[in-house]
Amino acid sequence: MRTRNTSKRPAQNPPEQSEDAAKAISPKSRDKRKGKLKVGLDHGSSVKACGTDDDAKECAPVKEEGEGENEGDAQTEMDWEDGDIPAMEGFAHELGKEVTVEFTDSPSSVEKRTSQRVSPEEKELAEVVHKVHLLCLLARGRMVDKACNDPLTQASMLSLLPSNLLKITETPNLTVDNLKPLVNWFHSNFQISTESVDKGSFESNVRFALQNQKGTAEEVAALSVVLFRALNLTARFVCILDVTSLKPDGGNQESHRLDTKAISSPIRNAPSTSLLNTKIDSCLTPRRNKRYKKETAPTSEKSDECAEEPKRKGDIEFEMQLQMALSATATTTKTTVHDSSSPAESSGVQRKLRGKSAIWSRSGPPLYWTEVYCSGETLNGRWIHVDAVNGIVDGEDKIEAAAAVCKRPLRYAIAFAGNGAKDVTRRYCLQWYKIAPSRVNMQWWDKVMAPLTELESVATGLGSINKDNTASNPTVGDKQLIGPGNHSRLDHISCSSNRSALEDMELETRALTEPLPTNQLAYKNHHLYAIEKWLTKNQTLYPRGPVLGYCSGNPVYPRSCVQILQTRQKWLREGLQVRANQLPAKIVKPSKKVVNSELSETSICDAEEQSKANLELYGKWQLEPLQLRHAENGIVPKNEHGNVEVWSEKCIPPGTVHLRLPRLVPVAKRLEIDFAPALVGFEFRNARTYPVFEGIVICTEFKDAILEAYAEEEERREAAEKKRDEAQALNRWFQLLSSIATRQRLKNSYAGPSSVSPLEEKSSSGKSGMVGNFKDEVKRPTIMISEDGHEHEHVFPVEDQIFDEETAVRTKRCPCGFSIQVEEL
DNA sequence: GTGAATTATCACTCTTTGCTGTTC
DNA sequence: GGAACAGCTTTGAGTGATAATTCA
Structure with a gap:
């Protein structure tokens, strides 16, 4: 007989059944409801415990010990204790086969909340998965880009193109209007298919799609890039990296969404999010793996481990509905909405799209498109968004809205060319503050993108990307390109850097001219704007202006006006001090702990004195470099505790030096040199903070003398230590050998x-x-x-x-x- | 039904200058 | 007998982030 050992289980991991049951009933009814544990007896020895009556129907009987050891269900996650309940058996016989145990304690809201909290480990794992997925999708984008350079595919594409459209190659300054006939032709001749045909490689798939004039959204988008490159236009393949969420919970929700996509999505070759999760997860944490397995199981098509898990009723129903919807859609329309989360969602999306962004109603959320460089647009030319699949030209301002409607956050819009890539999210995202928290750490991302951006810049600067292997494979390097007698190439490189620099400027301008958010909360951590209401305790506005606008009556200031405030003591640690006659920028109440300790020490009781205990904060504009007292007559200036606080080099008084060596105090004392222990920090132990000292601070003139004496002292100490060690070793050898000799003598004397x-x-x-x-x-x-x-x-x-x-x-x-x-x- | 505002909760950060017994 | 050293024991309030709830 095994019973649940609840004491061993952390509160964060309640039984799955209880959690599911909790979801099934509304929070209010759940709280009011009297808890009921139903215990069903199987063969008189096994007890199954379920959270509620309803749950009891679904609970599988608990196996006997040693039975069903290999089962990968949720029961194995529980800790069990062996124990006998003979009374229960007898009790069961008396009452029949079912025992109902009622309890009045309902799970507290605290426990429920705790169960939903994600641990730091889970956050870290989600970040790792996010990064790995990003790298995989970048690699995929490069692969698609490479396929677009295939000369055979390009030649085939040109053979299909009407001769009148070939004239575009003769246009000196390409404009949006020049592109439209070409895009219209593509739009009317190529269609998206829900079925993906795997011909072994992506290049082959693209060729097959070209042959049938039908393919997955990715293949058709790639074909549009093929078309532009075949016409010697500078074109980039752009796609939204539909990556797993940085947040564990978001990732779970998304895994469902992306798993669903895996059924109908044409992106079959792309690494499936759920699969990726499962694979990486299995390598990292078994505990998480179980959780992911459970979540991904209903819809993952490739995950064998998940397939073993019995499907729940709801999942089966969902799949049936999905199949029915897909088949119905397939019969009524020629093309289908690809990779929608569910029929319900897709219909909702369609409805919304008709209202807001009807242009994408044909192929669902925008995931892939092309950017064509139009030299005839603006003074210096610009990159034009071209969604040839949907027949849209220059629709960059609609992407964000369409992606939002389709619940597909626009986090990473990446343009691929010349085996490189460039992050062009700024071009399509107007509300950066919304996506910034869901993007990976900027430093890491910049580091990843830097070499790819360089490759992309070189390639797109050379005009036509596809015709020249050097361009598409810039690893050959600029050095080769800028060879003697290769001035035209040199011009191209210059053009490349100019074009890239101009685009960078454009993207940067967009970043700095983001529209003001309409909700207050958005200003809390907004990178450009701030309102006073959401400043933290240690922040203030300086200067107070200019006011950029208003949000719910609150003036909006540039984020650059937000200054960090610190106490005098804190600034000292940074080698800065408050200038004379400066009033505190802000006065805040210190923690009760600090006040209490001060009160107990100084017996400050009255309100006036208490107000003095308030924390006075100063801003950077009120500071000047720290001016410490100079050492005089060989005396080190010390603080009230008789030491010197060495937070950094700037904190060492002029004329002194910090020697970070152990056992210096006796040496300094022996030489009668004035010194001060160097306080380098604090250590928290036993509910107290203790100062940490490292070395001493002495006047500079004594440095050589004390180091010399220290070296002699250390030499003497080491010699003494060596002597002591040797004596000890000798003594131990003597003891050992004596004992051996004694043992031998005894053997010889008494043994036969x-x-x-x-x-x-x-x-x-x-x-x-x-x-x-x-x-x-x-x-x-x-x-x-x-x-x-x-x-x-x-x-x-x-x-x-x-x-x-x-x-x-x-x-x-x-x-x-x-x-x-x-x-x- | 949706989005904004508010509230509740949790995890993380900050705090910040001994005492006592034992050994050498 | 004095100096040096090791061990002790494991805060708690404030704050920001985030989820849940309420409100418009």
């Missing part, structure tokens, strides 16, 4: 001739040397038993002795073959 100690046996039979350190007193003849069984007294002739001067070990050898090594002290 046949009994041989293991030590003797080893020495005689193996004829090997025995390392020892026999002192002179151990000189008595050693009687051993030789191989032939005869008693034999070893003798060590002087001529058979070898002395190793390096190790001071003398090897003595008996004619019988026995040898012994003696370390001479």
Whole structure:
């Protein structure tokens, strides 16, 4: 009989059944409801425990110990204790086969909340998965980009193009209007298919799609890039990286969404989010793996582990509905909405799209498109958004709205060209503050993108990307391009850097001209704007202006006006001090703990004195470099505690030096040099903070003298230590060998001739040397038993002795073959 | 039904200058 | 007898982030 050991389980992991049951009922009814535990007896010995009556129907019976050990269900996640409940058996017989236990305690809201909290480990895991997924999707984008450079595909594409559209190649300054006929032709000739055909490689898939004029959204978008590149236009393949969420919970929700996509999505070759999660998860944490398995199981098509888990009723219903909806949609329309989360969602999306962004109603959320460089647009030319699949040109301002409607956050819009990539999210995202928290750490991302951006910049600067292998493979390098007599190439490089720089400027301008958010909360951590209401305790506005606008009556200031405030003490640690006659920028109440400690120490009771205990905060504009007292007459200036706080080099008083060496205090004392212990920090132990000292601070003029004395002292100390160690070693050897000798004497005295100690046996039979350190007193003849069984007294002739001067070990050898090594002290 | 505002909760940060017994 | 050293024991309030709830 096994029972649940709830004491071992953390509160964060309640039983899955209870959690599911909790979801099934509304929070209010859940709180009011009287808890009921239904216990069903199986064969009179097994008890199944379920959270509620309803749950009891779904709970599987608990197996006997040793039975069903390999089951990967949720029960294995529980800790069990062995125990007998004979009374229960008898009780069961009396009552029949079902025992109902009622309890009045309902799970507290705290426990429920706790169960939903994600641990730091889970956050870290989600970040790792996010990063790995990003790298995978970047690699995929590069692969698609490479396929768009295939000369055979491009030639095939040109063969389909009407001759009148070929004139676009003769246009000197390409504009949006020039592109429209071409895009319209593509739009009317290529369609999206829900079925993906795998021909072995993406290039083959694209060729197959070209042949049938039908393919997945990704393939058709790639074909549009093929078309533009075939016409010698500068074009980039752009896609939204639909990556797993940085947040564990978001990732779970998303995994469902993306799993659903895996059923109908044409992106079959892309690494599936759920699969990725499962694979990485299984490598990282088994505990998380179980959780992910459970969540991804209903819809993951490739995850074998997940398939083992029994599907829940709701999941089965969902799948049936999905299949029905897909089949119905397939019969009524020629093209289908690809990769929608669910029929309900897709219909909702369609409805919304009709209202807001009807242009994407044909193919669902925008995931792939093309950017064509139009030199005839604006003064210097610009990149034009072209969604040839949907026949849209220059629709960059609609992408964000369409993605939002389709619940597909626009976090990473990446343009691929020349085997490189560039983050162009800024071009399509107007509300950066919304996506910024869901993007990966900027430093990491910049580091990843830097080499790719360089490749992309070189490639797109060369005009046509596809015709020149050098361009598409810039690893050849700029050095080759800028060879002697290659001035035209040099111009191209210059053009490349100009074009790239102009685009960078454009994106940066967009970043700095983000519209003001309409909700107050958005200003809390907004990178550009701030309102006073959401400033933290240690922040203030300086200067108070300019006011950029208003949100719910609150003036909006530039984020650059937000200044960090700190106490005088804190600024001192940074080598800064408050200028004279400066009033505190802000006065805040200190923590009760600080006030209490101060009150107890100084007996400050009245309100006036208490107000003095308030924390006065100052801003950076009120500071000047720290001016410490100079050391005079060999005396180190110290604080009220008699030490020097060394938070940084700036905190060391002029004319002094900090020596970070141990055991300096006795030396300084002996030389009668003034010094101060160097406080380098605090350590929190036993509910108290303790100062941490490291070395001392002395006047600079004593530095050499004290170091010299320190070196001598250390030498003396090391010599003494060595001497002590040697004496100790000698003593221990003596004790060891004495005990061996005593043992041997006892053996010889009391043991019979046949009994041989293991030590003797080893020495005689193996004829090997025995390392020892026999002192002179151990000189008595050693009687051993030789191989032939005869008693034999070893003798060590002087001529058979070898002395190793390096190790001071003398090897003595008996004619019988026995040898012994003696370390001479 | 949706989005904004408010509230509740949790995890993380900050705090900040001994005492006592034992050994050498 | 004095100096040096090791061990002790494991805060708690404030704050920001975030989820849940309420409100418009």
